[in-house]
Amino acid sequence: MNDEPARNILVVDDERPIRRALEVTLTRAGYRVSTATDGSEALTAAALDPPDLVILDLMLPDADGADVCSQLRDWLRAPILLISAVGDEQDKIRALDAGADDYLTKPFGIGELLARVRALLRRSDGAGAGDRVLEAGELRIDLPRRGVTANGEEVRLTPTEFDLLKELALADGRVLTHQMLLRNVWGPGYAQETQLLRTHMGRLRDKLEEQGVPRKTIETLTGVGYRLRA
């Protein structure tokens, strides 16, 4: 498409019919697609031809999806989109903690897949990195000043609420698991204190809602984590 070189997507899935369906569809949508059937093949393929995005099935015959994520993350900055089954929450969380960016639950529609791929690629273009003022919908988050405005109005947040919002905004649409948020906002010793997270998240949403920001601007991924909708 256009004159730019097509973006390279690596599809890792052990089921041939699914791999082919994704390959054909993504190719038609204008991407260059390479494929791998298991974890070790995925690592080789990614090393030979570094992808701009990886679509990774969590359930691989030879490896744990989370391990593949963390091995890729050692040297690859490209976003990783997980494909997982219903009920694989724990595997999903481990893979997200290991560096995956987002996930889709089977069975997903192709439209949904393409939307996620576009969003991930747009973000990885790196426009957001290093910004001192972050924007998400009606929200403007001024990092140096630690101030937040919604539709131009100041939102009065406690330091914890601000840090929580800042983490979500810095993640730039990536999924943050409960543990990631607890570790980054409260500290490494707090990874299991979900009570804290629930309570502060509730208050943060209440305050944003009072300023006309919809509650679902911070999306709940039940049992997994949160994501800020741009």
Added chain:
Amino acid sequence: MSTLPEVDHPAIRRRLSTPRLRAAGASPLAALALAGGLVIGSSVVIALVTPHVPAQSAGMFYLVAVLAASSIYGVGWGLAVSLASALAYNFFFLPPRHTLVIRSSSDWLALGVFVATAVVTSNLAARARRERDEAARRAAEAELGTRFATLVAQTSDLESVLPELAALAAAALGAGGGTLIRGEAPPPEAGAHVIPLLLSGERVGELRLTDAPDRIEDDPSAGRIAGNLAGLIALAEERERRLRERVQTQALSRSNELKTALLRAVSHDLRTPLQAITAAAGGLRYAGLDDEELELVQTISDQGANMSRMVENLLDLSRMQAGVLGPTADWLDPRELVEAAADRCPAGAAGRLRLDLPHDIPLIRADAAQLDRVLVNLIENALKFSAPDAPVDVVLDATTADVQVSVLDRGPGVDPAEEADIFEPFVRGSAARRVNGSGLGLAIARGLAEANAGRLEVAARDGGGSTFTLTLPRGGAAE
């Protein structure tokens, strides 16, 4: 000695039997002979020393005889020796000699002092003997107790050490043989001595002795040994019970792991073709098809998605019935749960959902993904059964004990006669027959609610329709 069985524990045998041997082995003739010998011996010694010592003082040599007799044979023999000594003293040494007559008042005094001293000495010596015997007996019992405890501690099968325990106890009590019986015992054979094993007054078994000394049942040692055995047996039985429980728990968890693994494999096999169908049909939408072709592709996609939902429901039902739902409890904000569930409902339905979510609802402890399925299920049901434009209300409420989520619709309602049945798998209410579905949704929702210590109930709504209420305890499910 010959009545002791062959128990290889000389220390216990020696120490427990020592007092008994002395008492039992004291034949009156031997005692009489020794007592006589002692009196005669003392008399000879006094006769030898009287040329140098006044007779009044030399009489004290008889006290040695009194002391010896009472410490060996007890106070009775001590007194007998005292009396014999007094007579011999008088007869041989107090003038006029060789008569039992006493003239001088000082001699009367000497004899009186002697008798008094002899009686006191004999009592003291006898008491010292009793105390020494008792101490030895207690020490032997303690040693026996240690031996019992070691035997019981080292075995995993109590029954196998009962004969050895019984033999030890029998040997210690001077019996020819012993048997230990746990629990209810058959009537004893003739001639057996039965010592009940009592634990806090409750009979846990009995010790039977053969060829035992008379009245062994009344021996305090027997009572204490029986008490000791009762305690150890109870302890070992408790340990065996715990061991059995642990084995059962391990077996159960292994079978649950197996079921979980099987269901996981089955679900993977069922889902994979469906995902392939959905993905392939999705890809065709970018293949430049005409409208009719696109319609067929859409049918494939939609029906694939329906099929997926049914497979998920069947898998959930299997997990429920296999008892392997295994909720992972975490702190949850009920408002957030309801918002997230409402957020995932079909796009067109968003405007029909009215959420009433107060701010002061406490956190609950439950499995987020499972409650999410319950709520999505209830909300989708409510939307499906109401008129296409009718609103559906979701109301959150908290009492001191519970948090309640109610989903209220204006659908056809549930026939009161069917209220209990609609939560059974594959049962569909009469009102539901017009609508697509498998009859699994409510069964699964209730199963998931109960797995999280909650309840799911339906009630008729004033003005038509139904209210489905999910009630969850504030404290949450126990881990």
